[in-house]
Amino acid sequence: MAVSEQLAERFRANHELLVAARDRLQAAVDAGTASADQRKRLDTVNELLVPVKDTAVDSDGNVVEIERPRQFLKVDPEGKGRAIEVLGDLGHAKHLAVVVPGMGNSLDTFRGQSDRGELIRQEAGPDTAAVVWFDYDSPQGLLEAAGKEAAIDGGPRLAECLDELDELKDEDADVTVVAHSYGTDVAAEAVMKGGARPARLVMTGSPGIEKYVDEAADFVQPPTRLFTERAPGDYVAYSEWHGPDPATFPDAIRMATADPHGQDPVSVHWHNEYYRPNSEALRNVGRVVRGDLDAITTTDTGRGEETKLAWGVPLNKASQVVSAVYNEVTGLPDRDGAAAAAYGGVVAPSSPSMASAASAAVQVKANIPFRPGSGQAKGPRQ
Helix, strand or coil: CCHHHHHHHHHHHHHHHHHHHHHHHHHHHHCCCCCHHHHHHHHHHHHHCCCEEEEEECCCCCEEEEEECCEEEEEECCCCCEEEEEECCCCCCCEEEEEECCCCCCHHHHHHHHHHHHHHHHHHCCCEEEEEEECCCCCCEHHHHCCCHHHHHHHHHHHHHHHHHHHHCCCCCEEEEEEECHHHHHHHHHHHCCCCCCCEEEEECCCCCCCCCCCHHHCCCCCCEEEEECCCCCHHHHHCCCCCCHHHCCCCEEECCCCCCCCCCCCCCCCCCCCCCCCHHHHHHHHHHCCCHHHCEECCCCHHHHCCCCCHHHHHHHHHHHHHHHHHHHCCCCCHHHHEEEECCEEEECCCCCCCCHHHHCCEECCCCCCCCCCCCECCCC
16 A cells, blocks of 8 residues: 555544544533533544645646645544644655644643644745644643653654654655653653654753753764754743753754844743744744754853843742752752852853843854754643
């Protein structure tokens, strides 16, 4: 069976699975026996079954607009639910982004992750497809996110999916894994222990990988290159809950989240704004996905510089408290001496603080060669 036929059959089978789930849930609603969770899941399944607009070539060779079902490589409507959705033409795309979400997600929040995948695909430009990979038990609060169990369990599945995608995509297409928050831990497990070797790995707002991982070479092997983003005020990255912040790794390429000329129409702060349309943060992710690495803008700002706004000192104090509580739960050692130092009344990483707050908007173009061997509280959806 040709790859295109395999894909079509997978998409069709998962569409039928969703139809069967909808009919089963609707029957429970009609009978008056459905729980609140079942009613919510019915709404979710109905949304997943809404056709999307696409283009096709008709018999006369004209490009026409059509409607088609969404393309799921996998979907599980039971429990928290899981899904792997393809956006675009997987079989012919030259660039493939695999999007890995963080904590607080379920099938009922998948729409937001699918939207994120589409934003990344559109930003990367033509000849790009995206796969939104949600095939693990996303932690549902800070206590669950304190542990690595979900990442350890999900990492090998992500690696298996990447292996499968190698068989389904164009043989010349390059793959970029784009992971956010707790999803960076899942992606790290995939490359450290699952043997995954995407061309590029993007980590945004990471809580750290492991306490002993303080450079890319500790867990990323060639040919994979590591790209990171940390926005001003990202309390998760500042807390370094699982280990040193990848944005401080000396052999990673840290991308800017603000326009180098100060012309950003959209600002990016805190933990969940990396994928805002028209932001430099999203533009840089798109550049990585399409392999336009010379166009990437970079930054080397320290935490002290990033938090010299009015909320800076309170935020840093709050992140210290959160980090201390988190370390108590996870058993991480106190890293005050190793990873943080007093900086003008604000806690900043011990890596050099580079320039002033005014110069934080001055980034340089990244023309960086690859250096082989260098190295139960509720939470938000991430």
